[in-house]
Amino acid sequence: MDLRTLRAQRLTWVAGGVLLLLSVAVGLAARGPLAGLSPGKDWLFTAAVVLLVIGIGRGGSITARRVVGTLATILLAIAPMTQSYWFTLLPDNTGDPNAAEDAWVLVATAYFGILLVxxxxxxxEIARARVIPSPWRWAPLWVMVWTPVTYAIGLAFFSAAPLGTAVASFGAIFSLCGPAVGVAFLGVLAIVLGMRTAPAAAPDERWHHWFDDAGAGAPLPSIDSSDTESAARDAERGRRQD
Structure with a gap:
């Protein structure tokens, strides 16, 4: 893997991870007087996903910019911001409670079915792209399973106990924080993997690229004492090639 790809991965993954963590922080903080911040969570999450799949440079894309995976991931990130439009599909007043309930079930099934697909x-597609090293390329799958499971468990606890009890409170918190933990995990993972990529170029490699760009006859840049011997060898090699 070339140095340019490693640098693209570092910039993309670290920035994307930070945005994911910010989306979690905003989502948890958007309560009470700060409820107006709630849309910011979706915008930050969408920005993070778009950045990760498009990449700062092709090498940074976690889908390798394959059309199917890239498009599906972007649509998945945008979907939560379209929930209000799905409600417009419901009839205003049917006069029949059963018909209204059926409409809710139909719309919810369509919405969550599309999300699942x-x-x-x-x-x-992220796993198939093999851009993320194993086993971490399967991390999105882990979170995909974790999110509905934790939400269902929390909802079960919340529904099984009277409001105001410790069990109901636990269920509400678990259903809220469970999905957030999954997103936070992906954010931390992206930052860690990004920081592990793009190591500093070795002295020989830095001089090799300098001679390619500037030519052997160009003035020599300043170097550290530890690089002097290596730089001299590369300079001599460049002059011989000319």
Missing amino acids: LAVISVV
Whole structure:
């Protein structure tokens, strides 16, 4: 893997991870007087996902910019911001409670069904791209499973106990924080993997690129004492090639 790709991965993954963590922080803080911040969570999450799949440079894309995986992942990130439009599909007043309930079920099934299809395509394509090292390329799949499971468990606890009890409170917190933990995990993982890439170029490699760009006859840049011997060898090699 060349140095340019490693640098693209570092910039993309670290920046994307930071945005994911910010989306979690905003989502948890958007309560009470700060409820107006709630849309910011979705915008930050979408920005993080778009950055990670497009990349700062092609090498930074976690889907290798393959069309299917990239498009599915972006649509998956945008989907939460379209929830209000799905509600417009419900009839205003049917006069029949059963018909209204059926409409809710139909719209919810369509919405979450689309999310599931997009999520499956996304995690499979990210894993197939093999840009993220194993086993971490399967991390989106882990979070895809974790999110509905934790939400369902929390909802079960919340529904099984009277409001105001410790069990109901636990269920509400678990259903809220469970998905957030998954996103935070992906954010931390992206930052850690990004920091592990793009090591500093070795002295020989830095001089090699300098001679390619500037030519052997160009003035020599300043160097550290530790690089002097290596730089001299590369300079002599460049003059011989000319």
